Amino acid sequence: KKRPFQVAIDGPAASGKSTTAKMVAQRLGFDYIDTGAFYRCVTLAALSKGINPSDPSNTGKIASIAGEAQISLETVFPERTTSSASASPPTTRVYLDSIDVSSEIRTAQVSKHVSATAAIGAVREAVLHKVRSIGANDDFAEGAATARDGLVMDGRDIGTVVLPNADLKIFLVANSQVRAERRLQELIKNGADPASGVLQVEDVRKDLEQRDELDRTRKVSPLKKAPDAVELDTSGLTIEGQVDIIVSTVKGLQSRQ
Numbered sequence: 001k002k003r004p005f006q007v008a009i010d011g012p013a014a015s016g017k018s019t020t021a022k023m024v025a026q027r028l029g030f031d032y033i034d035t036g037a038f039y040r041c042v043t044l045a046a047l048s049k050g051i052n053p054s055d056p057s058n059t060g061k062i063a064s065i066a067g068e069a070q071i072s073l074e075t076v077f078p079e080r081t082t083s084s085a086s087a088s089p090p091t092t093r094v095y096l097d098s099i100d101v102s103s104e105i106r107t108a109q110v111s112k113h114v115s116a117t118a119a120i121g122a123v124r125e126a127v128l129h130k131v132r133s134i135g136a137n138d139d140f141a142e143g144a145a146t147a148r149d150g151l152v153m154d155g156r157d158i159g160t161v162v163l164p165n166a167d168l169k170i171f172l173v174a175n176s177q178v179r180a181e182r183r184l185q186e187l188i189k190n191g192a193d194p195a196s197g198v199l200q201v202e203d204v205r206k207d208l209e210q211r212d213e214l215d216r217t218r219k220v221s222p223l224k225k226a227p228d229a230v231e232l233d234t235s236g237l238t239i240e241g242q243v244d245i246i247v248s249t250v251k252g253l254q255s256r257q
Protein backbone atom coordinates (compact mmCIF):
# COMPACT_ATOMS: atom_id res chain seq x y z
CA LYS A 1 0.00 0.00 0.00
CA LYS A 2 1.19 3.45 -0.93
CA ARG A 3 1.99 6.02 1.75
CA PRO A 4 -1.04 8.26 2.31
CA PHE A 5 -0.77 11.60 0.50
CA GLN A 6 0.52 14.25 2.90
CA VAL A 7 -0.47 17.92 2.80
CA ALA A 8 1.40 20.25 5.20
CA ILE A 9 -0.17 23.64 5.94
CA ASP A 10 1.80 26.23 7.92
CA GLY A 11 1.50 29.96 8.48
CA PRO A 12 1.05 32.66 11.11
CA ALA A 13 -1.88 32.83 13.54
CA ALA A 14 -5.37 33.10 12.03
CA SER A 15 -4.10 32.92 8.46
CA GLY A 16 -6.83 30.36 7.75
CA LYS A 17 -4.88 27.14 8.26
CA SER A 18 -7.37 25.06 10.19
CA THR A 19 -10.47 26.16 8.29
CA THR A 20 -8.72 25.53 4.98
CA ALA A 21 -7.14 22.24 6.11
CA LYS A 22 -10.45 20.82 7.33
CA MET A 23 -12.27 21.70 4.12
CA VAL A 24 -9.45 20.30 1.96
CA ALA A 25 -9.64 17.08 4.01
CA GLN A 26 -13.39 16.97 3.53
CA ARG A 27 -13.17 17.45 -0.23
CA LEU A 28 -10.45 14.81 -0.67
CA GLY A 29 -11.58 12.29 1.97
CA PHE A 30 -8.35 12.80 3.93
CA ASP A 31 -7.72 12.83 7.66
CA TYR A 32 -7.10 16.13 9.44
CA ILE A 33 -4.74 16.80 12.35
CA ASP A 34 -4.64 20.19 14.14
CA THR A 35 -1.23 20.31 15.83
CA GLY A 36 -1.89 23.71 17.46
CA ALA A 37 -4.53 21.97 19.60
CA PHE A 38 -1.77 19.91 21.27
CA TYR A 39 0.16 23.00 22.38
CA ARG A 40 -3.09 24.60 23.52
CA CYS A 41 -3.96 21.50 25.60
CA VAL A 42 -0.56 21.48 27.33
CA THR A 43 -1.01 25.20 28.09
CA LEU A 44 -4.51 24.63 29.48
CA ALA A 45 -3.30 21.72 31.62
CA ALA A 46 -0.52 23.88 33.08
CA LEU A 47 -2.76 26.89 33.76
CA SER A 48 -5.38 24.72 35.44
CA LYS A 49 -2.67 23.50 37.85
CA GLY A 50 -1.72 27.12 38.57
CA ILE A 51 1.54 26.85 36.63
CA ASN A 52 2.40 29.84 34.45
CA PRO A 53 3.98 28.70 31.13
CA SER A 54 5.47 32.16 30.55
CA ASP A 55 7.60 31.89 33.72
CA PRO A 56 10.96 30.38 32.61
CA SER A 57 11.43 28.67 36.00
CA ASN A 58 8.44 26.42 35.16
CA THR A 59 9.98 24.84 32.05
CA GLY A 60 10.57 21.45 33.69
CA LYS A 61 7.04 21.28 35.11
CA ILE A 62 5.49 22.15 31.75
CA ALA A 63 7.63 19.49 30.05
CA SER A 64 6.36 16.77 32.39
CA ILE A 65 2.77 17.96 31.95
CA ALA A 66 3.28 17.63 28.18
CA GLY A 67 4.63 14.11 28.61
CA GLU A 68 1.69 12.98 30.74
CA ALA A 69 -1.20 14.69 28.91
CA GLN A 70 -3.49 12.36 26.97
CA ILE A 71 -4.64 14.33 23.94
CA SER A 72 -6.96 13.15 21.21
CA LEU A 73 -8.75 14.79 18.29
CA GLU A 74 -11.99 13.83 16.62
CA THR A 75 -12.96 15.51 13.38
CA VAL A 76 -16.52 15.08 12.16
CA PHE A 77 -17.00 15.46 8.41
CA PRO A 78 -20.75 16.13 8.09
CA GLU A 79 -21.18 15.23 4.44
CA ARG A 80 -18.31 14.14 2.31
CA THR A 81 -18.84 15.80 -1.04
CA THR A 82 -16.90 16.42 -4.19
CA SER A 83 -18.54 19.77 -4.88
CA SER A 84 -17.20 22.86 -3.15
CA ALA A 85 -20.58 24.29 -2.24
CA SER A 86 -23.35 23.11 0.13
CA ALA A 87 -21.44 21.01 2.67
CA SER A 88 -21.46 22.31 6.24
CA PRO A 89 -17.91 22.72 7.54
CA PRO A 90 -16.19 19.90 9.44
CA THR A 91 -15.70 20.35 13.19
CA THR A 92 -12.89 19.10 15.40
CA ARG A 93 -13.41 18.17 19.06
CA VAL A 94 -10.33 18.16 21.26
CA TYR A 95 -10.02 15.90 24.32
CA LEU A 96 -7.55 16.35 27.16
CA ASP A 97 -7.47 13.37 29.55
CA SER A 98 -10.85 12.31 28.10
CA ILE A 99 -12.47 15.70 28.78
CA ASP A 100 -13.80 17.80 25.89
CA VAL A 101 -11.77 21.03 26.06
CA SER A 102 -12.60 22.28 22.54
CA SER A 103 -13.70 25.72 23.73
CA GLU A 104 -11.44 26.04 26.80
CA ILE A 105 -8.31 25.82 24.63
CA ARG A 106 -9.40 28.87 22.56
CA THR A 107 -9.69 31.39 25.42
CA ALA A 108 -7.57 34.56 25.46
CA GLN A 109 -5.78 33.22 28.56
CA VAL A 110 -4.59 30.08 26.75
CA SER A 111 -3.72 32.07 23.59
CA LYS A 112 -1.62 34.45 25.67
CA HIS A 113 0.63 31.68 27.03
CA VAL A 114 0.60 29.07 24.25
CA SER A 115 3.66 30.40 22.38
CA ALA A 116 5.74 30.21 25.58
CA THR A 117 4.68 26.58 26.03
CA ALA A 118 5.48 25.81 22.39
CA ALA A 119 8.98 27.30 22.67
CA ILE A 120 10.05 24.59 25.17
CA GLY A 121 12.09 21.93 23.36
CA ALA A 122 10.89 19.05 25.57
CA VAL A 123 7.26 20.06 24.97
CA ARG A 124 7.83 20.00 21.20
CA GLU A 125 9.39 16.52 21.46
CA ALA A 126 6.42 15.24 23.46
CA VAL A 127 3.94 16.70 20.95
CA LEU A 128 5.91 15.32 18.00
CA HIS A 129 5.79 11.87 19.61
CA LYS A 130 2.01 12.16 20.06
CA VAL A 131 1.26 13.31 16.50
CA ARG A 132 3.52 10.62 15.06
CA SER A 133 1.64 7.97 17.01
CA ILE A 134 -1.64 9.07 15.38
CA GLY A 135 -0.34 8.70 11.86
CA ALA A 136 1.96 11.58 11.05
CA ASN A 137 5.00 9.64 10.01
CA ASP A 138 6.78 8.63 6.88
CA ASP A 139 6.61 4.85 6.99
CA PHE A 140 3.14 3.80 7.95
CA ALA A 141 2.50 1.68 4.89
CA GLU A 142 1.50 -1.33 6.96
CA GLY A 143 -0.82 -1.12 9.98
CA ALA A 144 -1.26 2.60 9.57
CA ALA A 145 -3.24 4.54 12.15
CA THR A 146 -4.62 6.56 9.26
CA ALA A 147 -7.60 4.91 7.59
CA ARG A 148 -7.88 7.32 4.70
CA ASP A 149 -5.89 7.95 1.53
CA GLY A 150 -4.26 11.07 2.84
CA LEU A 151 -3.59 13.42 5.66
CA VAL A 152 -3.82 17.21 6.01
CA MET A 153 -1.90 18.61 8.96
CA ASP A 154 -1.64 22.24 10.03
CA GLY A 155 0.66 24.12 12.39
CA ARG A 156 3.91 26.07 12.33
CA ASP A 157 6.59 23.44 11.65
CA ILE A 158 4.73 20.82 9.62
CA GLY A 159 6.59 21.37 6.34
CA THR A 160 9.93 21.92 8.07
CA VAL A 161 9.97 19.33 10.89
CA VAL A 162 6.88 17.14 11.28
CA LEU A 163 6.35 16.10 7.64
CA PRO A 164 9.57 17.14 5.85
CA ASN A 165 8.73 14.85 2.92
CA ALA A 166 5.12 16.00 2.51
CA ASP A 167 3.75 15.70 -1.03
CA LEU A 168 2.45 19.27 -0.90
CA LYS A 169 3.49 22.11 1.41
CA ILE A 170 1.42 25.27 1.68
CA PHE A 171 2.43 28.41 3.58
CA LEU A 172 -0.67 30.54 4.19
CA VAL A 173 -0.29 34.27 4.84
CA ALA A 174 -2.64 37.26 5.22
CA ASN A 175 -2.02 40.74 6.59
CA SER A 176 -2.47 41.10 10.34
CA GLN A 177 -5.47 43.45 10.15
CA VAL A 178 -7.37 40.96 7.98
CA ARG A 179 -6.36 38.11 10.28
CA ALA A 180 -7.44 40.02 13.40
CA GLU A 181 -10.84 40.84 11.91
CA ARG A 182 -11.39 37.23 10.85
CA ARG A 183 -10.35 35.88 14.26
CA LEU A 184 -12.61 38.38 16.06
CA GLN A 185 -15.60 37.30 13.96
CA GLU A 186 -14.77 33.68 14.70
CA LEU A 187 -14.54 34.30 18.47
CA ILE A 188 -17.86 36.16 18.45
CA LYS A 189 -19.51 33.38 16.46
CA ASN A 190 -18.27 30.80 18.96
CA GLY A 191 -19.76 32.71 21.90
CA ALA A 192 -16.62 34.84 22.41
CA ASP A 193 -14.44 34.52 25.44
CA PRO A 194 -16.30 34.78 28.74
CA ALA A 195 -13.17 35.76 30.67
CA SER A 196 -12.04 38.59 28.44
CA GLY A 197 -14.89 41.09 28.61
CA VAL A 198 -15.43 43.13 25.48
CA LEU A 199 -13.21 41.93 22.66
CA GLN A 200 -11.55 44.61 20.54
CA VAL A 201 -9.99 43.99 17.16
CA GLU A 202 -6.81 45.77 18.37
CA ASP A 203 -6.45 43.31 21.27
CA VAL A 204 -6.86 40.37 18.92
CA ARG A 205 -4.32 41.84 16.51
CA LYS A 206 -1.84 42.36 19.35
CA ASP A 207 -2.22 38.75 20.49
CA LEU A 208 -1.66 37.45 16.94
CA GLU A 209 1.39 39.66 16.36
CA GLN A 210 2.95 38.80 19.72
CA ARG A 211 2.52 35.08 19.13
CA ASP A 212 3.88 35.32 15.57
CA GLU A 213 6.95 37.12 16.88
CA LEU A 214 7.58 34.47 19.57
CA ASP A 215 6.88 31.65 17.11
CA ARG A 216 9.26 33.08 14.46
CA THR A 217 12.14 33.82 16.81
CA ARG A 218 12.21 30.73 19.05
CA LYS A 219 15.21 28.41 18.82
CA VAL A 220 13.38 25.11 18.27
CA SER A 221 11.28 24.59 15.13
CA PRO A 222 10.44 28.25 14.52
CA LEU A 223 7.58 29.33 12.27
CA LYS A 224 9.09 29.54 8.81
CA LYS A 225 8.26 28.73 5.23
CA ALA A 226 9.90 25.52 4.04
CA PRO A 227 12.01 26.16 0.91
CA ASP A 228 9.74 23.88 -1.12
CA ALA A 229 6.45 25.31 0.23
CA VAL A 230 3.99 27.23 -1.93
CA GLU A 231 3.05 30.60 -0.41
CA LEU A 232 -0.61 31.53 -0.66
CA ASP A 233 -1.82 35.00 0.42
CA THR A 234 -5.45 34.67 1.53
CA SER A 235 -5.99 38.41 2.24
CA GLY A 236 -8.03 38.80 -0.92
CA LEU A 237 -9.29 35.24 -1.29
CA THR A 238 -12.49 33.54 -0.18
CA ILE A 239 -12.25 30.33 1.81
CA GLU A 240 -13.71 28.40 -1.13
CA GLY A 241 -11.11 30.04 -3.38
CA GLN A 242 -8.13 28.95 -1.32
CA VAL A 243 -9.59 25.45 -0.79
CA ASP A 244 -10.14 25.09 -4.56
CA ILE A 245 -6.51 26.05 -5.28
CA ILE A 246 -5.15 23.44 -2.86
CA VAL A 247 -7.60 20.69 -3.89
CA SER A 248 -6.77 21.09 -7.59
CA THR A 249 -3.03 21.14 -6.83
CA VAL A 250 -3.39 17.85 -4.90
CA LYS A 251 -5.41 16.29 -7.73
CA GLY A 252 -2.79 17.38 -10.24
CA LEU A 253 0.00 15.84 -8.17
CA GLN A 254 -1.97 12.62 -7.57
CA SER A 255 -2.62 12.15 -11.29
CA ARG A 256 1.13 12.28 -11.89
CA GLN A 257 2.00 9.78 -9.12
Ligand code: CDP
Nearest residue numbers: 013014035036039114115118155156157211
Ligand atom coordinates in the same frame (compact mmCIF):
# COMPACT_ATOMS: atom_id res chain seq x y z
O1 CDP B 1 -5.27 28.97 15.43
P1 CDP B 1 -4.10 29.82 15.80
O2 CDP B 1 -3.27 30.15 14.60
O3 CDP B 1 -4.44 31.00 16.62
O4 CDP B 1 -3.15 28.97 16.73
P2 CDP B 1 -2.87 27.41 16.72
O5 CDP B 1 -2.65 26.90 15.36
O6 CDP B 1 -3.91 26.76 17.56
O7 CDP B 1 -1.46 27.37 17.47
C1 CDP B 1 -1.32 27.91 18.76
C2 CDP B 1 0.15 28.05 19.07
O8 CDP B 1 0.74 26.75 19.13
C3 CDP B 1 0.99 28.81 18.06
O9 CDP B 1 0.97 30.21 18.28
C4 CDP B 1 2.38 28.22 18.28
O10 CDP B 1 3.02 28.83 19.37
C5 CDP B 1 2.07 26.78 18.67
N1 CDP B 1 2.24 25.82 17.56
C6 CDP B 1 3.52 25.43 17.26
O11 CDP B 1 4.48 25.92 17.84
N2 CDP B 1 3.75 24.47 16.31
C7 CDP B 1 2.72 23.92 15.65
N3 CDP B 1 2.97 22.98 14.73
C8 CDP B 1 1.41 24.34 15.92
C9 CDP B 1 1.19 25.31 16.88
Ligand code: CDP
Nearest residue numbers: 013014015016017018019182186237238239
Ligand atom coordinates in the same frame (compact mmCIF):
# COMPACT_ATOMS: atom_id res chain seq x y z
O1 CDP C 1 -5.83 27.97 11.79
P1 CDP C 1 -5.59 29.44 11.68
O2 CDP C 1 -5.34 30.06 13.00
O3 CDP C 1 -4.53 29.78 10.67
O4 CDP C 1 -6.88 30.11 11.10
P2 CDP C 1 -8.40 29.69 11.33
O5 CDP C 1 -8.61 29.21 12.72
O6 CDP C 1 -8.81 28.81 10.21
O7 CDP C 1 -9.13 31.09 11.30
C1 CDP C 1 -9.21 31.86 10.15
C2 CDP C 1 -10.58 32.55 10.11
O8 CDP C 1 -10.60 33.33 8.93
C3 CDP C 1 -11.74 31.58 10.03
O9 CDP C 1 -12.82 32.08 10.76
C4 CDP C 1 -12.07 31.55 8.56
O10 CDP C 1 -13.43 31.28 8.32
C5 CDP C 1 -11.71 32.97 8.13
N1 CDP C 1 -11.36 33.16 6.71
C6 CDP C 1 -10.34 32.44 6.09
O11 CDP C 1 -9.72 31.58 6.73
N2 CDP C 1 -10.04 32.65 4.77
C7 CDP C 1 -10.70 33.56 4.05
N3 CDP C 1 -10.38 33.76 2.78
C8 CDP C 1 -11.73 34.30 4.67
C9 CDP C 1 -12.02 34.07 6.01
